[in-house]
Amino acid sequence: MAPLRQAFHEDEDVCKYLIDNPAESTALKIAGSTIAHLGSGLVANTNILQGRQIFKSKPLIACVDPRLDNICHYCLKGSERVPLAEVPTEQPHPKVCTGCRRARFCSKTCHSKAWKLFHKNECKIIRDSPNLLMSHLALYRLLFWKKGNYISDKVATVLSLLEDHFDEYSDTEAGDVLFEFASSIRNTANPSVALNVVLRLLPAIQINAVKMRQAEKSGSFGIALDLISCAINHSCEPNAFLYVEDGHIIARSIRHIPKGEEVTISYCDPMLPLKSRRGYLNEEYFFNCFCKRCESEKREQKAMLGSTVTALKDLQLIQGMLVQLVNNAVVAANNPGKHKHFENLETVEMNIPTLTRRVIKHGAAWPDHLDPMPLVRNTLAGLYLNKGCHLAAARSSLRGTLMCRYRNTPEWVNNLCTLTQCLAAIAAGSPDDPIFTSGSFLTLKETQRAVRGYGMRMCKDAGAVFGGGSKYTHFLCDWFSWVVKTAEPPRPGTAEFEAVFWEAQKKLLAWADVDLAYCVDPGSSLPEVEDLSKKIGKLRTIGSIENLKAVSDDDVVDDDETDEKGADGGEGA
Numbered sequence: 001m002a003p004l005r006q007a008f009h010e011d012e013d014v015c016k017y018l019i020d021n022p023a024e025s026t027a028l029k030i031a032g033s034t035i036a037h038l039g040s041g042l043v044a045n046t047n048i049l050q051g052r053q054i055f056k057s058k059p060l061i062a063c064v065d066p067r068l069d070n071i072c073h074y075c076l077k078g079s080e081r082v083p084l085a086e087v088p089t090e091q092p093h094p095k096v097c098t099g100c101r102r103a104r105f106c107s108k109t110c111h112s113k114a115w116k117l118f119h120k121n122e123c124k125i126i127r128d129s130p131n132l133l134m135s136h137l138a139l140y141r142l143l144f145w146k147k148g149n150y151i152s153d154k155v156a157t158v159l160s161l162l163e164d165h166f167d168e169y170s171d172t173e174a175g176d177v178l179f180e181f182a183s184s185i186r187n188t189a190n191p192s193v194a195l196n197v198v199l200r201l202l203p204a205i206q207i208n209a210v211k212m213r214q215a216e217k218s219g220s221f222g223i224a225l226d227l228i229s230c231a232i233n234h235s236c237e238p239n240a241f242l243y244v245e246d247g248h249i250i251a252r253s254i255r256h257i258p259k260g261e262e263v264t265i266s267y268c269d270p271m272l273p274l275k276s277r278r279g280y281l282n283e284e285y286f287f288n289c290f291c292k293r294c295e296s297e298k299r300e301q302k303a304m305l306g307s308t309v310t311a312l313k314d315l316q317l318i319q320g321m322l323v324q325l326v327n328n329a330v331v332a333a334n335n336p337g338k339h340k341h342f343e344n345l346e347t348v349e350m351n352i353p354t355l356t357r358r359v360i361k362h363g364a365a366w367p368d369h370l371d372p373m374p375l376v377r378n379t380l381a382g383l384y385l386n387k388g389c390h391l392a393a394a395r396s397s398l399r400g401t402l403m404c405r406y407r408n409t410p411e412w413v414n415n416l417c418t419l420t421q422c423l424a425a426i427a428a429g430s431p432d433d434p435i436f437t438s439g440s441f442l443t444l445k446e447t448q449r450a451v452r453g454y455g456m457r458m459c460k461d462a463g464a465v466f467g468g469g470s471k472y473t474h475f476l477c478d479w480f481s482w483v484v485k486t487a488e489p490p491r492p493g494t495a496e497f498e499a500v501f502w503e504a505q506k507k508l509l510a511w512a513d514v515d516l517a518y519c520v521d522p523g524s525s526l527p528e529v530e531d532l533s534k535k536i537g538k539l540r541t542i543g544s545i546e547n548l549k550a551v552s553d554d555d556v557v558d559d560d561e562t563d564e565k566g567a568d569g570g571e572g573a
């Protein structure tokens with residue numbers, strides 16, 4: 001029987017090390033968790049206001065999903081176009097390593113730094129294992145580093161204290177698989193490490209590594225083992241979220257976190273329905289979630305359907321089927337010609353009421369805020385947008401974005417961004433287009449006002465959620481200031497604009513069949529942009545390719561800075 005693992009908070013030295021490790025941090029402490037039974041948690045040691053950076057940390061290990069071709073495996077920067085941008089970013093498209101033909105690097109510098117630090121050991125492994133999991137790659141890296149004496153005693157102690165749920169594997173099929181992989185990785189990378197250490201390390205990586213995401217995208221592009229993030233517990237209504245910028249994991253507060261409250265993030269997609277979230281958390285992280293949101297959704301479902309078990313089961317079944325429906329549409333869109341039935345988005349949409357009618361009877365409608373409807377609508381909006389069906393995209397986006405219960409989250413900002421993009425694409429049409437003249441939609445002028453109104457809210461909320469200093473907020477505000485500069489008065493931020501935007505929004509919501517209660521207030525000012533311009537000492541008015549280059553050049557400069565602590569967070573080479 002394996003010895004009981006000591007919790008982080010019981011080791012003062014480890015706590016101090018974890019708290020001091022990030023490059024920047026607000027006052028935090030590690031303490032016994034009030035959420036995770038017997039475990040530790042990261043706790044605010046001061047009041048943290050909404051939208052603040054909680055910490056910025058260089059992960060110990062970052063493994064990029066080799067199926068993606070747009071992210072540098074060393075500096076973690078992406079080369080993809082930011083939404084609303086007319087031209088790609090200046091971040092060079094990463095070139096594939098000629099050895100493994102899978103890892104990608106944006107420059108020779110990144111390639112050679114990665115080679116020295118980890119890729120020389122991993123190149124052949126990646127080449128020979130097309131289905132290599134990122135957690136397995138992370139284990140290889142740790143074992144190779146251990147061999148090269150790149151793992152300090154402190155880091156080794158932290159790794160030994162990570163939650164691994166090892167006991168849950170014993171006598172299971174998953175336990176046999178774990179044994180097979182852990183032994184094989186150990187034999188290749190470093191047989192001098194005891195097998196029972198490696199057997200715990202692999203599940204510890206799977207449970208503690210965070211999914212890396214860029215600010216502007218909800219999907220993940222890889223995993224990172226970041227020491228301070230390992231202490232953060234889950235909530236389906238979290239008070240913080242993580243994203244990657246400039247090779248660092250940034251934690252930001254979604255709402256005010258009073259001193260003494262645990263910092264929480266969502267381990268799963270918060271847009272998923274209750275049963276899917278709980279199932280995922282149970283399978284991947286071995287716990288049942290009883291957060292406030294889960295409990296209140298359970299009560300709500302019971303109130304809606306009565307407490308008969310069959311009605312609840314039916315609801316959860318249909319919720320799962322709706323998620324599957326859009327997942328299939330996404331797979332079909334990514335593999336044209338292979339799943340024709342799901343490529344036709346109108347047919348996919350027609351299946352939604354057929355499914356929902358099976359649980360919500362007597363002619364009542366499925367509440368549009370009820371999960372996973374916002375997720376379904378927003379996913380369809382993205383798919384319609386990619387196909388160039390801007391009106392269908394705008395309708396789905398309005399319904400999915402505005403009817404979602406959770407605002408002030410990264411998903412809310414990204415969805416507002418998609419909505420603004422759909423409306424901007426429609427507004428780029430000719431004034432004589434029947435869509436503007438037939439009376440069935442808005443006029444061109446009203447559409448342009450809608451773009452500015454939702455665009456203003458998007459910038460304001462990007463500032464609140466991602467911070468005024470984030471590159472994403474910079475980009476959106478720069479785009480917005482260009483739109484405003486080229487637009488007719490009234491200017492956003494004035495009472496006249498609010499009045500004309502309100503009229504446009506009323507028409508738009510009626511067109512999309514969205515209740516007016518879900519309307520958006522564009523806000524009266526953009527303080528984040530002003531702060532930003534003061535900070536950088538100049539007001540950027542991006543609207544030309546030259547200016548866009550200037551932003552992206554900033555991205556490229558700090559190649560060398562990346563190496564200050566090394567991609568291993570200072571413990572590596």
Ligand SMILES: C[S@@+](CC[C@H](N)C(=O)[O-])C[C@H]1O[C@@H](n2cnc3c(N)ncnc32)[C@H](O)[C@@H]1O
Pocket residue numbers: 007008033035036037038039040041161162163165207208229230231232233234235285286287288289290291
């Ligand atoms: C990354 S660790 C978080 C830190 C962990 N509490 C510790 O003491 O090391 C993830 C594990 O913490 C526990 N955990 C996280 N959030 C939880 C929650 N909301 N309820 C119950 N357990 C949770 C689960 O055991 C999960 O596998």
